[in-house]
Amino acid sequence: MSYTLADVLDRVLAALQDALYYIADAIASNASTIATVIVIGGLAYLIMRYGTRIFRGVTGWIRGLF
Numbered sequence: 001m002s003y004t005l006a007d008v009l010d011r012v013l014a015a016l017q018d019a020l021y022y023i024a025d026a027i028a029s030n031a032s033t034i035a036t037v038i039v040i041g042g043l044a045y046l047i048m049r050y051g052t053r054i055f056r057g058v059t060g061w062i063r064g065l066f
Contacts, residue, residue, distance in 0.1 A: 027034065
């Protein structure tokens with residue numbers, strides 16, 4: 001059996017649709033985990049970025065008390 005260009009393109013399109021479906025299904029089933037990782041990652045970044053400056057200010061203030 002010889003395949004035509006339309007057959008090949010149809011199978012390629014079907015494979016891409018299947019792949020996108022499974023990727024979307026995996027993202028949907030793990031949405032809460034993905035959201036948790038994004039939120040915790042953002043908080044960790046903010047703490048890393050601004051926490052040292054705040055910590056230095058607080059320790060300087062406490063050191064000034066004693």
